Each structure stands twice: as C-alpha cells, then as structure tokens.
Amino acid sequence: MVTIADYRGKVKPDWCPGCGNFAQLSAISGALTDLKMDPKDTVVVSGIGCSSNMPEFINTYGFHGIHGRSLPVASAIKWANPKLNVICYGGDGDGFFEGTQHFFHTAKRNVDITYIVSDNQIFGLTTGQASPTSELGMKTKTTPDGNIEKPMNPLTLALTAGATFVARAFSGDAIHLKEVIKKGIEHRGFSFIDVFSPCVTYNKINTYDFFRKRVYKPEMDTKNFAKAYEMALQWGDKIPIGIFYDVQEESYEDRSPIIGSKSLIDQPLVQLKPEDLAEFL
C-alpha cells in the first residue's frame, strides 16, 4: 500500500517559505499516491530554476538536468521504457524561454508524458528578472522601467502545437491542483498543466491574493478545440482554471512501429549475422 510518506524525499525543500512550489510537491505526491503508483515507476525530470529542484525533494527516480532541456530528456526516457510514468517539471523561464521549441514539438508529437509548469511569471533562482510570462509594465531587475514585452500565453501555444490535454491550476487551490494533476497523469498523450505559483520573494504583482480574486472554475467543453482556445484567451478580472482541453488521440509512441508495440529496454539486442551485410557485397 503506497502512502504519501513514500514519496517524501530525504532532502527538505529549500524554497522560500510560502513558495507556490510546496503545494505542487504535495499535489504531485498526493496524485501519485491516489493513483497507487509505486515510487520506483515514476521519473521526475527537470531543468534548472527554483521549481526544477523538485526531483531532489520527491522520492522517485529524478533527473535534474540543464535549463530548458527537460522535455527531450523526458521524451526519450518514455521511449526507452514506456512502463515508466514520466513527469516533467519546471518553471516558466525554463520551459517558455530556452525550452520553447521543445515545448512546442513535444506537444506536437503528443509524447505520453505529463508536463507541469510552475508559472510564477518571474525568474526566481537568478533573483528576479522578467520572464516570458511577466506582465506588460512589470518592474523587475532587468526591466526597471517596466516590462515592454507582452506575456506569452502557454495554454494557447500548447493548443496550437497539438497538445491533447491542456489545463491550468493554482497553487492556492491544492485540492483542485491535485485532481488536475491526476487527470494529467492518467491522460495518454502529452498533458500540459500550467500552474499559477506565486513567487513570494520577487513577484509582488501576481500574488496569492491576485489570483484568489480572479480565478474561477467554469464548466468547460473539453472536447471542443475552438472553445478551449477561446477560454484560454480569457485574462483580466476573471481567469479560468481547470481542464480546457482533453481529447484522446494516438500518442507518438502509438504511431511508431519501433517503440509503440514493444519496449526498447526489453527488446533483445540485435545479433548481427553475415547475411545482414549482404547488401554491401
């Protein structure tokens, strides 16, 4: 019987007190526990950033790689051993700046992994610079006169790229967060979950209060792409959270004759025979 204690890593998280990442660590651990998954069967893959330290704090297999590059690592782990449950986790800087093209193409491929982004709209670990989701006009160390770039919308990008599960949650609503993560893990294909995760140290605008006043959970038609896209564009006084889009399509693995039907790791090694070289005679 798996309990949440089984997922507790031996290293204590060193995030700032109040950081949104704590709720996500609990939600991921809770979701895996609820799904009765053995800790040995999950790999948490991350890049670099405050949130990317996650693999150190959770008792699963962990791969803490380099900034922006977690998705290719995670994809290949899944391709090598499809029995593993692969969760990719990182921040908005990691995923939507350096990692943008990997984000786009992993969604396009519909790789069967879960990608959770702790979106705090700022660079935390490098002490407070504007990120790809920082709001227009936001003052940071690198934008002392206010950010002159508009923020990108991770949800519409994921939808455009072809993600088959697109959701948004909020670290201030832990129960909902856990449920969304569970659905994301269960989804076969690429699941993307953008999580509002207030940075209590460097982002004084997008605080817990900011989101509590704005987030709401509308009923959404998760099979309708156009409606999902429309909902994803909503921003302002009311910001929707929940599952925007959830459709079942063939995953990348399903379409591959090599990795779909059989696990690469379980395949016996090829024994080359002289007849394999006949084409060169």
Next chain:
Amino acid sequence: MKTDEVVVRVGGAAGDGVQSAGLIIAKVFSRSGLHVNTYNYYQSIIRGGQSWYQVRASDRPVRSQGDGLNILLALNRDALERHTNPMINEGGASPLGKTGVAIFDSSITDYKKEDVQYVSMPLGDIASRHGKNALMKNTVAIGATMAAIGMNFDTLADVIRDQFGNKGEVAEENVRAAREGYDYYLANFKKLGIALKTSNKKFYLISGGEAAGLGAVNGGLKMYVGYPMTPASSIIHFLASHEEQFGIFVKIPEDEISAINMAVGANYAGVRAMTGSSGGGFSLMVEALGMAGMMEVPLVVYEAQRAGPSTGLPTKNEQGDLNLVLGASQGDFQRIVLAPRNVEEAFYFAREALNLAEKYQTPVILMSDLYIAEHYETVEKFDLNFKIERGKLAQPGIKDYKRYEYTPDGISLRALPGTPGLMHNEDSDEHNEYGDVVSDAITDPALRAKSMEKRMRKLSAYIKSMPPTPTYRYEDAEYAIVQWGGTQGAVEEAVDALREKGIRAGVVEINRPYPLNPDIGKLLSGKKKIIVVEGNYSGQMNKLLRSEFLVKTELITKYDGENFYPGALAEEIEAVIKR
C-alpha cells in the same frame, strides 16, 4: 602511371548522375575481387555546379584516392575541360596523364587539347536506341570504361541489374545500352595497358558512415537521434533505412540540443543511444555533453568533421574540430575521444564506443570526417563477434544505495529507473554520493573536491587497457610522421613513396586522440624529426602532442577543403626532412 591499378573519374554537374555512375563502377571492381577506394567531390547544390566521383581499384590495397587518373568519364563539356587541365588542388598537374583517356559524348566538339587521348563516342545516340531516360548515356559510358580497362562485361551486367532493383525492362535496357558502349569501345579504340588481377575474394563496399552505423548496431545501439547535417547524414540514413530490420528507433527532433538531451535520456533509462552531427550541430550539443559528464550518464556522440569555421565548406573535408571536441563544455570532466582512421575502423570503434560509454559512465565522442563518412572502401571481413559490456549496474536489494559512491576506480553502480528500492536523484548540480545537491543550501568544499576527484579518476583503467598506438613501417624509421584520423591512407602511401627513395620514414597513427596513449611519448623519442600531418590550419593535434609529451615537432597542414594527395604530400614531407 602504375599498371596494376586504375583510377576512373566521373565528372559532371549535380543531377547528371555522377555519383550513381561512380558507385556502379566501384561495385564492378569490388565484385571482381579488387580493392576499391572512392572519393566524392561535390558541392552543396542539388542541381548544377561541377562534381566528380573518383574510383580507384587495384589487386593490392588502395588506401586513398590516389594521384592522377587513367580514365575520365566526362558527362559534360565543363568536366572535359576541367579535368584535362592543371588543377590547383592536385599540385598543378593535369590529373589526366598522357596514358589516360577521356570518354565523352561526341556532341561536344568545341574542345580539344593536344596531350589528351580522346574517346569521342555517340553516347546519347546509343542510349536513345535502348530507352528514353537521358541518364542512360552514363550507362553507355560505363560500358565503354569497362571495355577500356578490360573488365568482364557480365560483372557489370549483374551490378546494373542490382542497381535497378532487378526491375525487369528498365534494368535490361540499361544492360543492353552498356553492352553496346562496351562493344563500341572495343571496335573503335585501344584498351588501356592496365592489368588488374581480379579474384574471387568477397569484398564489402561500404562507406564510413554506414560502417559506423553497422558497428553501432553490432554494439547494441537501440536509438539514434540526430539532426541532418553533412557529413553526419550517411550514418542516420543507413540507420533509418534499417529501423525495422534492426529494431532501432531513429529520430530527427527539433534541433541538436534536443537530440543530445534525448540520447542522454535514453541512456539514463538504460537503452543504448547515440546522437551525431558535424561541428555546427556538435557546437549546439556542448552544454548537454558536460551534463552527461557531470551526471555520469553514458553517452556516445558521433562527430563527423567538415571544413569550418561556421557553415564553412559543407561538402568539404577538414580535421578542424579536435580543439572543439577536447574542450567542449565548461569545467573539467572525463571524456574519451576516438578517431577511426578508415572505414573498417569506424565499424569497430562505433561498437567499442558504446561499451566504453557504459563502462566508464561518461561521454565518448566518436570522431569522423567527411572523407571517412562519405567515401566507399572495400573491407574484406567484419568480425561480428562482440561482447556487450554494460558496466556497473545496480541490482535491487542494495542497502543505503549511493549512485555516486566514491569508489577507487571512480565508477559507481548505476540504478536504472524502475529498479525497486533504489530511487535517487541524478543531478547536473554538484552532488554528494547519493546524488543530493551540495551547491544550494550547503556548500561543502571538501566534498566538492572529493566528487570532482571521483569523476576525474574514472579513466585510469581505460588508459591502462588501451591497445598500443598503431604504427606503419616504423621499426627502422628515422623520421616519425604523425597522423590522426582519416589521413591514414594518404600518409601511408606518401611514406611508401619516400621509402622508395630511400628515406626511412614511418608513421605513428593516432586513432585515440583523448586520452592519449602514454606509449606515444616513447614512440616519438629519438627520431631525427617528428613531422605532424593534419588537415587543419593551426595544427591542433600538433599542439596537443607538444603539450602532452613536450616534443619538438614540425607541422604540415592542409586546409583547402581537400584531402591530402599522397604524391604531393611525399614531396612536402621530403622538403621538411631536408630543411
């Protein structure tokens, strides 16, 4: 010109069928039990330009493209003019000597040169009698070529049938066209005075890229992830076309950064995976290479050099990436660099690279270059027996598992994800024996030093196990010629030429550039001169040898995008010796 070998050059524009004509000719020679070496001269262009394909064959081993040629098969006027005039890249001599012939279509009437024997043939007219495809005139010309050398027509007919996939009528049309070309030549022109001793030997005709791919399959490769870039394409084309046959997953992702991270991910999960590119793509991979070094994830990167810097000469050869490969990524970590000297060695090194990566849990870079990767050579035998060594893998049941345990040999048990009870974190941040990060909350200088030392001592067993550095005609050599990688053939043939003149030169051949075998120091000591020959501007291997062994060296370089030609190289070496 020697009479026991032949050099045929097919010249034309891209789209003229130069390469396929050259490959048919090469295959006829290899099927006749002759040693073959080919050379593909082309540009980064799909149609037009001026390319040529050279095939050298003999009953003795031929190790380079050779000097000069006997038969020019000119598919257009430009080729005829170009290859009968002095060429800068071949030492200024006309590549077609007085004993050779130029075969071309008789529609080219406005070009003549005194010292060349012309074989003007109605190639197009003959071809049109047998089929509609305009490229069939090449087949007619190939028939004539085979007649000029005195090759058996049946072998050519077999190769043509194979080439056209035994597609009934098309293949037969081509066989008939070749036959008429063959007969036309014999009826109207004299055979060349070439005496090739054909044999019943079975040779594989294979490129370095294909051989590396085949070697990797033999070495247990299950995944290859790369982005297209000449000359690293030949390996991925070979593997992709054999995906189902060998059960190999081949993938072109969004960029080279993704490619290397995927290869790392697969290796981490326990599947042998490789990535590859040329210098440009490798430059993008640099950060992740260091990650594999830090996280001690096995990794093989195939790095096929071309002439740089930057986009450089995409279809030309160079050995300019040694510094890049040796210095790639920040900080110190261990890497093994292999540089096969020829096509055959590319096969053996590819599979060895996969073993080394898992045994030492560190990146292995398998270097190649445009010449090795793309040219075809005959190989008599591939030994397919190979023991796959997966290194230290952790089994369930270990108490207090330490992924990065400080072991005497610097290598620790690797637990693959999914192993019960051995959950741990692998980290690109500096970490302790468990994989826990020591860079953030607690910085422990003594521990950092220990982790560093653990990783840096892991190659000591490899260095002890290295085979002796190969040499050529070295026992009584007074002059040490040092080569590395793909220049082997040209350098050995240059040394043969020097030996004929009584100059006692021998070759030290570096096929493992890093770590360098300590025996090189002994090999180089006591020589009258040490002359390093390499295909780059600054002498990258030369500098490495000087710093590692504190030797005084002379340097011969070539950085015009072309291979060394043995004849011109022999002259250069002689000049350095006499200097």
